[in-house]
Amino acid sequence: MSASSRRWERARAHTRACILEAAAQAFEESGYADTCMHRIAEIAGFTKATVYAHYRDKARLFAAVMEMHASNFPIPVLPTSPLQNLKDELAYVAREIQRLADVRACRSFCTTLQRSGSGAEFYIELWNAYFAPHRQYVVAALTRESVELAEHHADLYLQLMMQANSLHAARAPEPNKEATLMLFHQAFSRTTRSAANRSLLDTGSRYGPGSPTKQ
Incomplete structure (x- = not known):
């Protein structure tokens, strides 16, 4: 991969990450139904067209946000044997x-x-x-x-x-x-x-x- 291609991929990944964080903020503040792609674009600092270029619709973006959260859940740690009482x-x-x-x-x-x-x-x-x-x-x-x-x-x-x-x-x-x-x-x-x-x-x-x- 050429240097310009690598720069392009890094820029694309950065934009995608910014959109995901903006969507996470918007969904947490307003919920799925009351959040629009325009609001997400506004928070991210991009145009709505840019948001749609990375995520085709709100449902896919919501899924990406929730999967991001779930991937950071800690592994449950529970005792392997009964405690004293x-x-x-x-x-x-x-x-x-x-x-x-x-x-x-x-x-x-x-x-x-x-x-x-x-x-x-x-x-x-x-x-x-x-x-x-x-x-x-x-x-x-x-x-x-x-x-x-x-x-x-x-x-x-x-x-x-x-x-x-x-x-x-x-x-x-x-x-x-x-x-x-x-x-x-x-x-x-x-x-x-x-x-x-x-x-x-x-x-x-x-x-x-x-x-x-x-x-």
Whole structure:
């Protein structure tokens, strides 16, 4: 490749990277539906024709942005064996979620999804798949304690933790925070596994699906 060709390729790559960053900013601020190619071109400092020369339509550009974010997700790190008690296991997952909230790619990915609504279902599923190891870990921890409805309570706990850290991927209904917090406050406040087990079972029976919530 000649020197001029290399310069051309570097310039093209730079332009493409600038467009991608501008699109990431626009989608995060306004979501997919409310972002237009003109706005992306404006942020990038190029003409709309230049943007279309690199990305044929908004859907392809959105996909490129979300794939860029996803490529920077950290690899989930979870204990390979049970910790000392349920309190430690839940606290570990809470810290991991807080750590993910400090990763710009995770924050941007989720904020973009929250503001995009329809048309982003694939990426919501991608986020759920990325978070699956954390869910499996919490389910296993609750199951070891013989907690009824372990999967249901794991989903509530993770949803609450993700919402607290702005990492929920969609405009999901609010969970029953009172019931969920009571459940896990009891787990955290017990010093023995048997005591935690009794409290969790009691809470699970009162606040399972279809049960009336506490007023």
